[in-house]
Each structure stands twice: as C-alpha cells, then as structure tokens.
Amino acid sequence: MTRKKCWICGKCVHRRGEMKTHLQSHIEARKDECDICGKAYSTTAALRAHRTVHTVFDDHECDVCGEKCIGSRDLKIHRNTHNGVKGHECDICGRKFIWIGNFNRHLTRHMHIHTGIKDYTCQICGKAFTSLGNLKTHLNAHMGVKNYECEICGKAFTQHGDLKRHRNTHTGVKNYTCQICGKAFTLLGNLKTHGNIHTGVKNYECEICGKVFNQISNLKTHQNTHTGVKQYACQICGRAFIRHDDMKKHEKTHTGVKTYACQICGRVFTQIGDLKRHENIHTGFKNYECQICGKAFAMLGNLKTHGHIHTGVKQYICQICGKAFSQLSHLKTHGNTHTGVKNYVCQVCGKAFRQHSQLKIHENTHAGVKIYACQICGKAFSLLASLKRHGHTHTESRPMSVRSLED
Known part of the structure; x- marks a missing residue:
C-alpha cells in the first residue's frame, strides 16, 4: 500500500481518508494568533515570522509612493513595480517577470505551464499542481477553510480568484460573452452552461420521469413539480410559485402597471405572455386543440377548462346552494341568481x-x-x-x- 506524506509535518499515512483527518488536526491545532490581525498559526515560529509583516522599517521606504517594506530585498522588488523592470523573460511565450537577482521563482513556476510539470500532488484526491501555493489553496477546499470573504454580502470562498469572480455579481461586470448570441455572463461557468442551449447538449436528467435539461438549475426547478415544493412566494399576497420567473411576473399584477398594449384593440397587459395569447383572438390562431372532440382554443387555460366537460369534473361549487360547475365563469354567472345583480x-x-x-x-x-x-x-x-x-x-x-x- 502506498504511503502518503503530510506536506506540513512529514507524517506518513496509508489512506486518503486518514490524510484528510490528519490535515484537519493541523487546522484545529492553530492556537497561536497574531495579536494585531488575529491570523492563527500552528507553530510559534510561524507566528513570529508573520509578525514581521506588521513591523515598520523606516529605512526601507519606497521613495516613489512612500510604502514601507520589510527588508531591502522586498524594497527592491517593490521598486520594480514602478520602473517596470522585468529582467526575466520566458523563452517560449515571451512573458516577462520582475527582476529579483539571478534567480526568479515566478519564472520557474511559470515554465511548468509549458513543460506540464506538476510537482505538488494533493494526498487526498490526487490532483497535481505546478506550485506549492496552489496546492495549499486547493487543500482548503477539502478542509472547509474559506479565508476570502466578500465585503458586500459576506459570502466566503476558498480561493481568491473565486472571490474576484463573485464580486462581479455585485458590480454587474460581465466579462464572458457568448460568441453565438452575444449574451454576457459574470462567471465563466455560467457561460459554459449557457453554451448547452446552442449545442443541444442535455446532461441533466430527472431521476423520476427521465426528462433531460441543459442546465442543472432547470433540472432543480423541474424536480419541484414532482415534490410540489413552491419556494418562491409573493411578498404581497403570499401566493407561492415553483419558478422564480413566474413569481416575478406575478408581482407585476400588484403594481397595476400594464406596459404591453395590443396594437389592434388597445387592451393592455402586465405580462407579454398574456398579450401574445390575447393576440390570438384577433388572428384567429387556435393552437390548443382538445384531443377528445377536436375543438380548438386560442389559450391553454381555455382548453384546460373545456376539458372538464369531458371528465365531468365540477370543482367550482356555489357556497350558497351547493350547485357545482365545471368552469369558474359559470359559477360567477350563477352567483348573480342569488345576489340579483344584473351586470x-x-x-x-x-x-x-x-x-x-x-x-x-x-x-x-x-x-x-x-x-x-x-x-x-x-x-x-x-x-x-x-x-x-x-x-x-x-x-x-x-x-x-x-x-x-x-x-
């Protein structure tokens, strides 16, 4: 059996599960905290090295921007950010790196991209990385450590790159654009998922009915039709919906704003879907046909109501006399016989x-x-x-x- 070595303390274990448990012990053992920023470390030596970050060295101050650095080496590296000196150049792609003496670790790590060398392997899942820093960041995902927190909503992430991409959801920046339809997204993952719409790929299948979807969000919404879960509730009347879009459309009915007007009769609607269905009245287009008698309707709701005639279902009951009707309109008309209203x-x-x-x-x-x-x-x-x-x-x-x- 292959032995796996802990990259923190050097201890060897035999199974991935044991390594995960062992690494967690390092996280729980971090009792030494910095009294300035609160960051914790597993050893006193590591904490002592960290405290130098907060130490101010007056003799290592940048003469351009005034920033204080820790030691002459850090000051030299910092100055190169102002003068643009990048003395180390990649022989393959030409990318340049800031000059730090004769050896440059950034260039060395960068070369691994071209050579494919990944010296740092995760002992839990086996994924390999080109740098130790990337491996350490990756291990946080296994141990549940999320050091990068969004200052706007408080959501935390294991990697700084994930936090940067998340911030775009607050700023509205959409850097990823579909090359087919031009729709833009804040996250690359959302763009990739959107691409399934154009390719027709449907990787997400419902385990209950077998229906497939091109986006996992659509599958989750569909699954609610089986469970009956309606998680989106109107804040005004409390009516709940399976889909968030349906709830947003419903909320417009409370505002009274009707922005969609029929070009033929002038009747206005709050939702464009209602307008399109209404237009079928003028065009005579009847797309919904009864499979029993062949009668066609311009609206799906009318077809469903008509179906009660064949099934004999009378779900609308008069609260005064108990008489039942297959259609709500018939019940409303019947109600006038009790009230005497003649409209x-x-x-x-x-x-x-x-x-x-x-x-x-x-x-x-x-x-x-x-x-x-x-x-x-x-x-x-x-x-x-x-x-x-x-x-x-x-x-x-x-x-x-x-x-x-x-x-």
Whole structure:
C-alpha cells in the first residue's frame, strides 16, 4: 500500500481518508494568533515570522509612493513595480517577470505551464499542481477553510480568484460573452452552461420521469413539480410559485402597471405572455386543440377548462346552494341568481340581464335576427322561448300561462 506524506509535518499515512483527518488536526491545532490581525498559526515560529509583516522599517521606504517594506530585498522588488523592470523573460511565450537577482521563482513556476510539470500532488484526491501555493489553496477546499470573504454580502470562498469572480455579481461586470448570441455572463461557468442551449447538449436528467435539461438549475426547478415544493412566494399576497420567473411576473399584477398594449384593440397587459395569447383572438390562431372532440382554443387555460366537460369534473361549487360547475365563469354567472345583480345591460332599451348569453339573445330582438326556426312550418323567432310557445299551436297543447294572457 502506498504511503502518503503530510506536506506540513512529514507524517506518513496509508489512506486518503486518514490524510484528510490528519490535515484537519493541523487546522484545529492553530492556537497561536497574531495579536494585531488575529491570523492563527500552528507553530510559534510561524507566528513570529508573520509578525514581521506588521513591523515598520523606516529605512526601507519606497521613495516613489512612500510604502514601507520589510527588508531591502522586498524594497527592491517593490521598486520594480514602478520602473517596470522585468529582467526575466520566458523563452517560449515571451512573458516577462520582475527582476529579483539571478534567480526568479515566478519564472520557474511559470515554465511548468509549458513543460506540464506538476510537482505538488494533493494526498487526498490526487490532483497535481505546478506550485506549492496552489496546492495549499486547493487543500482548503477539502478542509472547509474559506479565508476570502466578500465585503458586500459576506459570502466566503476558498480561493481568491473565486472571490474576484463573485464580486462581479455585485458590480454587474460581465466579462464572458457568448460568441453565438452575444449574451454576457459574470462567471465563466455560467457561460459554459449557457453554451448547452446552442449545442443541444442535455446532461441533466430527472431521476423520476427521465426528462433531460441543459442546465442543472432547470433540472432543480423541474424536480419541484414532482415534490410540489413552491419556494418562491409573493411578498404581497403570499401566493407561492415553483419558478422564480413566474413569481416575478406575478408581482407585476400588484403594481397595476400594464406596459404591453395590443396594437389592434388597445387592451393592455402586465405580462407579454398574456398579450401574445390575447393576440390570438384577433388572428384567429387556435393552437390548443382538445384531443377528445377536436375543438380548438386560442389559450391553454381555455382548453384546460373545456376539458372538464369531458371528465365531468365540477370543482367550482356555489357556497350558497351547493350547485357545482365545471368552469369558474359559470359559477360567477350563477352567483348573480342569488345576489340579483344584473351586470349586462342592453344598449338599446336598457333592460338588464344576469348572464351575458341572455343579453346576446335579447339583442337579436332589436336587430331582427331570428335564429330559431320551427321545424314544421318554418316560422322563425328571435327567442327560443317564443319558438317553444309557437310549437304548441301545432300540438294543440296550450299552457295555462298562455291562456291566461289571452283571457
């Protein structure tokens, strides 16, 4: 069995799990803290070396910017940042590094990029790195150490690069642009995930129904349809939604702002989706067809409501008399029979009706439209009731209500 050596103390262990536990002991053993900045170290020697960072050396001050350095070597390195002296150049790519005597560790580490040499290997997962600093940073991910904290929201990261990229989410900087559609992102990972939309790659599969998605966020949202979890709640009315986008769209209904106007009739809507569905009324486009009777509808909601006719489901119940209806509109119309409200008024004679259908039939009497014809003599009527009364003249069966009117 291969033995693994701790890069901190040199102790050897036999398993990766043991190495992880051992490294954690170094983190827990860091009891020596700097009394100036609070940073902790596992040994007194390491703490003593760190304290020199806070020590001010008046004789090592930069004559350009006034910054104080620790020792003449650090001052020499710092001055090169002002004069631009980069005496060490990579023979392969030409990248230059600041002059620090005859040997430059930065150039040496940089050369590993071209040679592929990775001398520093993680004893836990086996990942290799070109520098010891990168390995140490990587080990923080295994031990849960997050030294880099966002000063805006407090979120912490194991690597400084991750913190820098995270800051872009606050500043709005989007450095990663899709070469196909031009959409920009703050994180490279988001750009890569977005690329699946163009390539058609769907790597994320639902374990319940097998449906696949090109983004893991879409998969997580979809999984809520199986669990019924609605984690996005409206702050005004409390209505909850599975998707964050649906919740944001819903919140617009409370503002009363309707920015989407129909170019044909002028009706306005709070959501563009509602406008598009409304436009189907004018175009006659009916994309939603009933699989049972073939009747088509311009809106999906209307198709779903229509489906109750075939299933016999009547989920809308009158709270006064208990009568049930398959459609909400029918329940609302029925409610007028209890309240006596007549909202539908004839523009010709002023007569009011409880139902819109009753008004439309009544208007036929003014327009002279006669859509009800007798099957025996062919005589036509504007109202169905008039046709039924006329039918008695052929059967010689005359109701008392008719006779009393003639008397």
